[in-house]
Amino acid sequence: MEKKTVIVCCASSMITSTMAVAKIKEIAAACGAPEPRIIQCKFSEVQGNLTSNHVDFIVPTGKLKGVETGNVPVIKGTAFVTGVGEDKAKAEIEAQLKA
Amino acid sequence: MTLNLRPEDILLHVQANSCEEVLRLVSSHLLEEGKVKQSYEEHLVDREREYPTGLALGRFNVAIPHTDYQYANTTQLLVAILEKPVEWHNMEDSDETIPVRAVILSVFDKPEHQIEALQQIMSVLQNQELVARIIASDSAQQVIEFFD
Numbered sequence: 001m002e003k004k005t006v007i008v009c010c011a012s013s014m015i016t017s018t019m020a021v022a023k024i025k026e027i028a029a030a031c032g033a034p035e036p037r038i039i040q041c042k043f044s045e046v047q048g049n050l051t052s053n054h055v056d057f058i059v060p061t062g063k064l065k066g067v068e069t070g071n072v073p074v075i076k077g078t079a080f081v082t083g084v085g086e087d088k089a090k091a092e093i094e095a096q097l098k099a
Numbered sequence: 100m101t102l103n104l105r106p107e108d109i110l111l112h113v114q115a116n117s118c119e120e121v122l123r124l125v126s127s128h129l130l131e132e133g134k135v136k137q138s139y140e141e142h143l144v145d146r147e148r149e150y151p152t153g154l155a156l157g158r159f160n161v162a163i164p165h166t167d168y169q170y171a172n173t174t175q176l177l178v179a180i181l182e183k184p185v186e187w188h189n190m191e192d193s194d195e196t197i198p199v200r201a202v203i204l205s206v207f208d209k210p211e212h213q214i215e216a217l218q219q220i221m222s223v224l225q226n227q228e229l230v231a232r233i234i235a236s237d238s239a240q241q242v243i244e245f246f247d
Contacts, residue, residue, distance in 0.1 A: 011150030012167070016190075018214050019221075043150075062150060062190050078191040081217075082154045083225035 004036040004056040004097055008077065009046050009064070016061035017041075020077040024059065027090055033097035043067070057096045102219050102246055103175035107132070109239035110179040118153075118187045118199075119144055122164060125177055125204055134206065139170040151188030153197050159230045160197045162187045163220065165205045165213070174212045176220070177204040178242055180234055200234050220246075 006024060010017035017040050028035045036056070039049050043060065046067050050058075058069060059077040073096060079089035110128070115121045126140035143166045153162045184198035203220055207213045223229055223246055236242045 012146070014210075015165075015213050015217055019218060063192050063194070065193075076191060078154075081190070081221060082156055083221065084156055 001033050001098055003034040004099075005039065005053055006036045006096075007039045007041065007046055007049055007053075007055050007058045008060075009041050009043050009058070010061040012042055014040065014042075016081045017077075020059050020061055020080040023077075023080040023090070024093060027093050028097055031094045031098065033094070036097060056099075057093075059093070102216060103173075104178065104243045104246055105175060106239040106243065108134075108175065108177040109242045110177070111236065111239065111242075112182045113179045113202075114182050115185055118147065118162070118185055121179060121181065121185060121202055122147060125179055125202070129177065129206065134173045134175070135171045136169075139166065142166040142170050147188075151190055151193045153187035153189045153199055154224070155189055155191065155197050156224060156230065157227050159201065159227060159234060160187070160199045161201045161203060161224050161230065162199045163203050163205060163217070165207070168208050168210050168213070171206045171208045174207040174209060174216070176216070176246075177206060178202070178233075179204070180236065180242070201230065 008017045008021050021038055041049055055072050057073040059075050061077045075092045079085040122144050126143055129135040146166045147164050152164045179202040181200050184200050186196040187199040189195040189197050205216055233242055233245045
């Protein structure tokens with residue numbers, strides 16, 4: 001499995017994205033995938049980070065608006081804040097980490 | 100770290116018709132107590148407009164509004180239980196609204212306090228049974244105990 005690069009993003013105060021980052025690292029450790037390189041940023045910085053990095057997938061903790069993500073998969077990370085639908089989000093992230 | 104909840108900032112039976120009305124009401128409550136700066140209210144309302152904080156948790160939805168640390172003088176929570184549900188924009192999809200009965204406002208004056216506080220709040224809120232009991236509380240002390 002190759003090491004992935006993930007953008008984890010939220011509104012502005014870096015709070016909900018930090019919760020998601022912790023979960024993604026946990027998921028990687030639990031499924032034996034290499035810990036991904038994580039680019040943590042604000043929604044407003046996603047477009048720039050997509051341009052300057054090779055990104056495997058994006059985990060926003062809210063709706064990404066006005067961002068051209070092309071064919072980079074987007075996995076909703078709100079579940080890591082609310083706990084609702086967390087198993088599904090975990091499975092999606094595990095699949096991306098192992099891809 | 101324990102969550103800082105104070106009886107004077109547990110507001111029960113709050114009457115409001117909109118999310119903005121709730122935010123203005125709680126801001127002026129905190130301003131009167133000297134816990135936030137004058138500019139807190141506008142920043143809180145603006146941030147909510149741009150990045151909504153309604154959380155669809157199931158039967159009882161909750162909102163967790165907050166803004167940056169520069170506008171507050173303290174680190175604590177304010178809890179507002181609404182008399183009737185208020186439509187709130189969903190964090191996951193801001194085009195959608197969900198009815199909210201409880202508002203947990205996280206006030207903080209140092210950014211490093213915020214993440215741990217939110218994790219603790221969420222561990223309470225992920226338990227719908229507990230949320231139901233918080234909403235039905237008839238005293239501030241009861242609400243505080245549920246967060247313990």
